[in-house]
Amino acid sequence: MNVELVFSLGLALLILTVAGFVIVTRGSFAAIVGFVAFGLTLSLAWMGLSAPDVALTEAALGGGVTGALLLGACARLRRASDVEETPGLVGRGAALVLCLGVTTGLVGVVLCLPDPAPTLAPVAKQSLASTGLGNAVTATLMVYRALDTMLEKVVLLLALVAVWSLAPDRFWGGRPVFGSRQEKGGPLIFLARVLIPIGVLVGIYLFWVGADAPGGAFAGGAIIGAMGILGFFAGVSAVPAVSAFRLRVALAAGVAFFLAVGLVGLAAGTGFLTYPENFAKPVIVLIEVAMTLSIGVTLALLVVGPPGESSGP
């Protein structure tokens, strides 16, 4: 037996164990910690499958931002005393049936895949030169499937609108209350002061190398968003009011710029979301700049929550 196989089997076993722990554990806090660990082990598995782009996104989003969102939800649930902790037998039975159905469906699909599995990878590689990009994953996201990527950003924006819509009327337009009261010079403030400049730099770096190496707007934006969450939580930067014009511009920049480029392509007669022949790369990079900013701000504000008297953990 070779070493790689042993490592893969061990990792698969670990992922299954952590997933099982998340399901059977009783406390919601322990389940969330398990879920974050699950995201990190999953990103190791993606590395093992030579998919570093997916691994980065999984670690930043599945492990990081989703974990922060769930922790916030957990803290809010704990405050709302009238929420019933455990669903009834019917609810649990329905969840069980649904999960079993999805699992058997997925297993069936994977087992029915022809060998070798159908792939568009060679075609994607072939047209890589015309995009000016060196990373086939970024080319797929920004060129071949640009519409999907743009709609993803719309969904992200809609999610934030949904969160904001939970604000009571009298708080609308105000600042979300988020963060813990820290004494001056406490460890959290130290961490925020030291880590945020480095984290923002790493985020920009990830987006920039995304053109030719693993990385990209989503992973970079997620890290910048995490730095925002840290800054808001430690209280070193003020949470912006949801009605602030600059905030709205930052939120909409990614989708708006993407759409504008798409419409220019339509007007030029080459079609919606097509890039000019010789300037594909600069245009893509500009879209990614706007997207990285929007993703970072949106993710941070998703975790911060709606404006109100008390929100956040």
Add this chain to the structure above:
Amino acid sequence: MSVVLNVFTIAAVSFGAFFFLAGTVGLLRFPDTLTRLHALTKADNLGLGLIMLGLLPHVAWPFGALKLIAVWVLVLVASASASQLIARKVRDT
């Protein structure tokens, strides 16, 4: 030369793995939060540090090596701050 470097790598990474094991055993076996934190810092500081040290000869100089060192330093900053926060919470309650 490469044999010496390989032996160095194997030794350092094994030591690092040992500290991770010891830290994990401590996390599971120690009686209260503060002692468990103490066990975890051994894994972060020494375990990760030794593994980084062992891998240094095998990455491209200077940027690969600097990235590895940066990873270690960032983990140190993050875990030390997180430990402080948890410990303060324990002290205050």
